[in-house]
Amino acid sequence: MAKIGVMSFAHMHAFSYAACLNELPEATLVAVWDDNPKRGRAAAKQFGTTFVADLGKFLRIDIDGVIVTSENVKHRSMVERAAKAGKWILCEKPLAPSVEDAKAMIACCKKAKVGLGTAFPCRYSPPLIAARNALVSGEYGEVYAVACTNNGQFPGGWFAKKALAGGGATMDHTVHVADVLRWMTGKEFTKVYCENGTLLRHGIDTDDLGSLHMEMEGGLQVSHIASWNRAKSFPTWGDVTLEIVAEKGVIRVDAFNQKINVYNDDALRAEWAYWGGNPDLGLIKDFVDAVDERREPNVTGVDGLRAVEVTVAAYKSAKLRKTVSVRLTRPSKRI
Amino acid sequence: MNVAIIGCNGMGRIHARMASNCGLRIVACGDARLATAKALADEYVADSSDDCMAVIARPDVDIVGIMTPTPTHAQYVIAAAQAGKHIFCEKPFARTVPECREAIAAAKKAKVKLFVAHVIRYFQEFEAIRAQIAAGKVGKPGFVKMYRGGIFPAGADGWFRDFAKSGGVTLDSMIHDFDWLRYTFGEPERVFCQALRRATPEFIDYSMATVRMKSGIIAKVIGTWAHPSDFRVEVEVCGDNGMLQYSSAEAVLSMTKRAQSGVVPGMIVPESPMPVSPYQLEWQDFLTWVEGRSGARVTPDDALQAVRMATAALKSADIGQPVNL
Numbered sequence: 001m002a003k004i005g006v007m008s009f010a011h012m013h014a015f016s017y018a019a020c021l022n023e024l025p026e027a028t029l030v031a032v033w034d035d036n037p038k039r040g041r042a043a044a045k046q047f048g049t050t051f052v053a054d055l056g057k058f059l060r061i062d063i064d065g066v067i068v069t070s071e072n073v074k075h076r077s078m079v080e081r082a083a084k085a086g087k088w089i090l091c092e093k094p095l096a097p098s099v100e101d102a103k104a105m106i107a108c109c110k111k112a113k114v115g116l117g118t119a120f121p122c123r124y125s126p127p128l129i130a131a132r133n134a135l136v137s138g139e140y141g142e143v144y145a146v147a148c149t150n151n152g153q154f155p156g157g158w159f160a161k162k163a164l165a166g167g168g169a170t171m172d173h174t175v176h177v178a179d180v181l182r183w184m185t186g187k188e189f190t191k192v193y194c195e196n197g198t199l200l201r202h203g204i205d206t207d208d209l210g211s212l213h214m215e216m217e218g219g220l221q222v223s224h225i226a227s228w229n230r231a232k233s234f235p236t237w238g239d240v241t242l243e244i245v246a247e248k249g250v251i252r253v254d255a256f257n258q259k260i261n262v263y264n265d266d267a268l269r270a271e272w273a274y275w276g277g278n279p280d281l282g283l284i285k286d287f288v289d290a291v292d293e294r295r296e297p298n299v300t301g302v303d304g305l306r307a308v309e310v311t312v313a314a315y316k317s318a319k320l321r322k323t324v325s326v327r328l329t330r331p332s333k334r335i
Numbered sequence: 336m337n338v339a340i341i342g343c344n345g346m347g348r349i350h351a352r353m354a355s356n357c358g359l360r361i362v363a364c365g366d367a368r369l370a371t372a373k374a375l376a377d378e379y380v381a382d383s384s385d386d387c388m389a390v391i392a393r394p395d396v397d398i399v400g401i402m403t404p405t406p407t408h409a410q411y412v413i414a415a416a417q418a419g420k421h422i423f424c425e426k427p428f429a430r431t432v433p434e435c436r437e438a439i440a441a442a443k444k445a446k447v448k449l450f451v452a453h454v455i456r457y458f459q460e461f462e463a464i465r466a467q468i469a470a471g472k473v474g475k476p477g478f479v480k481m482y483r484g485g486i487f488p489a490g491a492d493g494w495f496r497d498f499a500k501s502g503g504v505t506l507d508s509m510i511h512d513f514d515w516l517r518y519t520f521g522e523p524e525r526v527f528c529q530a531l532r533r534a535t536p537e538f539i540d541y542s543m544a545t546v547r548m549k550s551g552i553i554a555k556v557i558g559t560w561a562h563p564s565d566f567r568v569e570v571e572v573c574g575d576n577g578m579l580q581y582s583s584a585e586a587v588l589s590m591t592k593r594a595q596s597g598v599v600p601g602m603i604v605p606e607s608p609m610p611v612s613p614y615q616l617e618w619q620d621f622l623t624w625v626e627g628r629s630g631a632r633v634t635p636d637d638a639l640q641a642v643r644m645a646t647a648a649l650k651s652a653d654i655g656q657p658v659n660l
Contacts, residue, residue, distance in 0.1 A: 144531055144533065144539070144541065144561075145529070145531055145541045145543065145561075147541075147543055147557050191655070193545075193656075193657065195527070195545050195547050195553050196553075197553065199477030199478055199551065199552070199553060200477040200478065200573060200574065200575050201575070202575060208477075209477065209478050209553060209573075211545040211553050211555050213527055213528075213529055213543065213545065215529075215655075221529040221531065221541075221543065223529065223543035223555065223557065225480065225555055227478065227573075229477070229478050229573035229578065230573075230578065231573070231576075231577045231578045233577065243557075245531070245539070245541045245559070245561045247536065247537075249563055250561060250562050250563065321525075321657060322656055322657065323655050323656050323657075
């Protein structure tokens with residue numbers, strides 16, 4: 001039985017992860033810590049667990065692993081504290097707003113001999129797994145181009161504050177797809193061009209949309225839209241889509257399009273009732289298993305770093321208005 | 336008025352029918368392949384010839400419809416202008432911007448009407464999108480996504496396969512979207528593009544572009560000639576107070592014939608059933624201009640600017656950097 005704690009409910013994904021922990025028989029949600037005690041207490045109550053206000057005390061109790069779901073800029077300090085306390089760690093994406101932070105987190109976990117995972121649940125999405133299997137089988141031949149989107153509704157709050165998020169939609173909604181493409185093709189990103197800006201949610205100090213063009217090893221061409229462009233009245237939170245153009249055919253994935261259209265007169269807004277598999281459950285199960293088996297989670301800190309390197313290059317490109325190379329940090333060895 | 340059609344393959348056939356529907360008489364059909372010219376000419380009891388220049392020069396011709404491969408457009412526009420004919424030219428206007436300029440100068444000098452068929456400006460669904468934007472339904476637009484394409488078109492003698500001539504999907508197909516972006520959202524600032532243009536092991540093209548408009552709007556334009564089947568058009572416009580989406584995949588009418596062995600569709604021309612087709616509307620608009628009753632929705636400069644955007648996109652794809660417009 002893996003004993004897991006959650007550090008911060010600043011990110012809404014924490015609520016889904018906590019629900020997954022309660023659903024998995026092999027895991028126990030032992031405690032919650034949050035630098036916002038009101039939020040932490042409410043979450044602990046919601047998930048039937050204990051809130052611990054003091055971080056030092058939280059890290060001294062009998063917990064094997066922690067899930068860090070704070071604001072992006074706080075990931076590093078929380079991960080480092082948890083690593084030094086010998087906890088296994090699953091960190092929300094993006095791993096960090098900067099390459100420097102991501103590298104330091106990986107090094108710290110390596111030194112402390114604890115596992116570090118990045119929360120990329122798309123790797124557990126059945127439609128995306130099916131698409132990857134088709135590519136890996138060789139049935140579709142060489143992949144030439146992929147056009148992707150990761151659109152979302154405006155998350156507001158700290159997500160749109162540079163001091164807490166470190167970046168906007170270009171960061172928030174590029175990392176998933178960057179990881180999916182690395183996982184599907186086994187290739188690394190080499191070049192990025194990006195146009196972005198605050199186009200829709202005026203007055204925020206981060207970008208809310210990025211249009212990216214990337215190249216992967218072997219000349220694979222990638223287009224991506226990372227956005228918070230979905231209207232408040234849109235029937236769902238957003239999407240992850242890929243159109244994969246390969247030698248022997250085309251694969252289209254709309255990963256969260258397993259839904260029923262619902263028209264409820266009380267809501268006065270069409271809604272999509274999702275019936276597909278829950279990728280978060282696969283992500284959390286792998287983390288729990290990794291904690292139990294004392295192994296690195298399936299999606300590692302280095303995977304998180306690779307996605308960070310792409311977003312950092314995207315912001316650099318948007319600023320310089322030219323294509324920039326993605327600088328790959330030498331990967332740390334697996335523990 | 337009498338019309339000559341030169342280039343009698345797919346688009347030539349459509350435009351002959353539209354001109355005829357408008358009450359014009361098709362008197363001559365020209366095509367480098369005589370059999371193609373004759374097949375169309377016979378439908379309208381017209382003359383046929385493999386000498387397009389001779390067809391253009393006929394004294395009984397008032398309007399020349401140019402539906403030949405793109406790199407030949409400019410020479411025929413210039414010849415038609417010098418012969419004093421009004422001109423209805425299929426898009427893209429020409430292969431290069433300087434060719435567009437020469438063609439415009441020739442038409443201006445000859446005082447003839449020169450119209451380039453950017454038919455998307457007449458598509459009812461695209462006009463409905465413009466109306467919704469104008470009515471403020473999305474608020475201030477900030478993002479546009481346009482998607483267009485399907486199979487690799489066969490074309491006469493496979494001329495689309497010669498990327499240097501056709502410009503691939505970027506010039507031939509995405510020019511519709513480039514023009515519509517300019518028509519709807521104003522002037523573009525710069526473009527970045529990735530275009531596959533593959534000839535082996537099969538001919539496929541897939542092009543992904545970002546256009547930054549002077550207003551700051553970001554537009555993503557994707558064109559495909561990479562799909563094994565079908566044709567799809569999608570538009571999405573996001574603003575600060577809403578968004579809209581259109582997809583041709585949600586078709587009002589879908590008719591699919593079982594494939595016959597060995598028969599490949601030459602070209603898929605998208606159209607939704609309407610009382611008046613967009614191709615008809617553009618002929619009507621052209622004719623009101625020819626008759627001096629009003630200007631046309633597409634000016635020769637609009638058509639040049641669309642070529643400018645598409646050729647800049649191709650340049651970007653070649654150099655891997657954005658190109659300023």
